[in-house]
Amino acid sequence: MNKDLVISRYKNPKNFGVIxxxxxxxxxxxxxxxxxxxxxxxxxxxxxxxxxNGTGCSICIASTDLLLDSIKNKKTNEVLNLPNSYIFxxxxxxxxxxxxxxxxxxxxxxxxxxxxxK
Numbered sequence: 001m002n003k004d005l006v007i008s009r010y011k012n013p014k015n016f017g018v019i020x021x022x023x024x025x026x027x028x029x030x031x032x033x034x035x036x037x038x039x040x041x042x043x044x045x046x047x048x049x050x051x052x053n054g055t056g057c058s059i060c061i062a063s064t065d066l067l068l069d070s071i072k073n074k075k076t077n078e079v080l081n082l083p084n085s086y087i088f089x090x091x092x093x094x095x096x097x098x099x100x101x102x103x104x105x106x107x108x109x110x111x112x113x114x115x116x117x118k
Contacts, residue, residue: 064106
């Protein structure tokens with residue numbers, strides 16, 4: 001895992017906040033208490049703006065922040081089809097890690113938000 005990247009994005013997330021009048025998705029990891037809520041604005045089937053808020057461990061916050069950076073200007077269908085391995089590659093995490101759920105919570109919330117328009 002890229003620990004420096006994770007700590008940096010945990011301490012200073014670039015996409016923390018709320019977007020008014022947006023699609024909203026939430027995800028909770030009941031085993032540890034991490035909670036993420038994302039807000040997304042899309043235009044013509046593309047993600048144009050995205051933010052998140054919530055509480056979580058460093059892996060959860062950092063992976064969500066990096067994910068939101070990476071999906072801006074992507075087609076909604078492309079984002080909906082992202083596998084968990086996409087997140088693992090973003091943060092340099094092994095897929096067999098015990099913390100896989102922490103890493104993928106943001107992706108789950110993003111997909112929840114985008115499914116809300118279908």
